[in-house]
Amino acid sequence: MVVVPMFAHGDRLTRRDLETISDERRRYELLDGTLLVSPSPRPLHQRVVARLLAALTPVCPADCEVLPAPVDVVLDEYTVMIPDVVVGRRDTFTERALVGVPVLAVEVISPSSRHIDTHLKPARLAEARCPYYWVIDPRAPGIRCFRLDGSEYTLDAEATGEEVARLELPYRLDLSPADLVSSY
Template structure:
């Protein structure tokens, strides 16, 4: 489909029609992820339910798959993204999100902990959260300079009281609970 060794662009990404997997670009390199597990999707759904009521009117909270186009060669798909409404096009979030959230899967651990936060920090995304559903743990990072600093973390039944980017109380157990 693509010539070996070519650096891919967001236009190349748009030609892929397979909807069973998630396709992202980092510096022109294609990343392919399998469809998520039910636990992963449960966390995403609970997080959407928590974030949507506190999201300001000029922003919108959306679940994956929504392309976040950082540049011509880097298109990410956070599990949950909060972006300014005027930055959403009919195809993507064109620019830097306010908040990007990743729910870690066994196949995405390195990408979610290293690759994506590095690209989002370089682009200037002010907030990045990582949720480990198997433990469960919620880690919230805030951009300081050109790197993320841990602003708060909770495990299990602990409740994390957040003031930024929105006033919100979250418990990792509540995000993974079946009930």
């Protein structure tokens, strides 16, 4: 049975409130106490996630781990995000979540999440000092890889279609957006 509790209008929600929701058909996140609800991802979205996992896992250092959503990333009591792909230090993962700042957070843009993934989440992750944030648009297809520079993200690499984004940090990696979306 799906249980979505009633919350009073205007209440700032917490991590504890989020844990009372048992609906597994949608993704529930908190951004500064505001509840964000996303539908389950589509096959194209999941294809990109799977290909990205396959590319990142071999280059991930032993003290880190690469995981797909849903993994809660708890930045504070009022902010719990679920990046599509997250790389975190092994010592920041608990049995329930990654508690603290990830090394890399990746979002695969869906039509319903474009504003959240390109504005709200990167702003909050930059504030938390997440060193790397990537955004992949499977419909373009395109990838934009950002690195934290001071308090803001700067573009490290970008590619569209069959172009290749050549990355040195956080890992040495070449990514082609066309390869991430191809069904072969």
